């Protein structure tokens with residue numbers, strides 16, 4: 001059989017069960033590559049840096065793309081979000097959630113968000129500590145300008161993907177206690193494990209686009 005015509009995307013789609021979706025991580029990738037993947041049928045794209053994202057959103061506004069934000073969000077960037085993003089996956093504090101909620105209400109918007117959970121306990125990784133998340137949960141879900149629909153995690157990059165399975169299991173366990181049913185977990189490196197553990201969004205960059213350009217400091 002000749003597999004050469006199958007794109008990386010179509011090979012990944014074959015591995016998804018119902019309810020599992022592919023998020024194409026386009027940070028530090030040129031708009032041309034986004035257009036190419038779009039032409040293959042991809043509609044959900046994710047960016048990490050607000051300014052880079054806004055530029056691409058403007059350049060590609062003729063396309064019917066759902067943009068997601070998956071990178072850590074600085075509070076002073078909240079006012080730039082407007083209604084540009086379908087979902088923000090990186091809520092990591094009550095303060096940030098409140099600011100997004102307030103800004104959304106001002107423009108008659110309810111922003112869909114996921115809470116990023118730091119399960120590996122590494123202080124260098126962003127995300128809510130589980131204990132703080134449980135403490136803040138009621139306040140988070142009571143905010144009128146956001147809808148907390150999912151949990152996201154970014155486990156440490158173990159060179160053996162199997163080692164990340166415990167983190168995906170734990171995220172799902174926490175979500176089940178909180179009545180959550182969307183899980184953003186798994187990257188190019190460990191998405192197969194994440195799918196087995198019930199990811200509803202896998203976030204793939206390198207696998208779909210190839211290596212990224214270097215991050216420049218002005219982002």
Ligand SMILES: *Cc1c(COP(=O)(O)O)cnc(C)c1O
Pocket residue numbers: 025027048070071154186187188189203204205206207
């Ligand atoms: C960059 C990034 C990804 C994609 O990583 P790849 O290894 O390129 O698939 C996924 N999630 C987050 C939060 C990222 O920052």
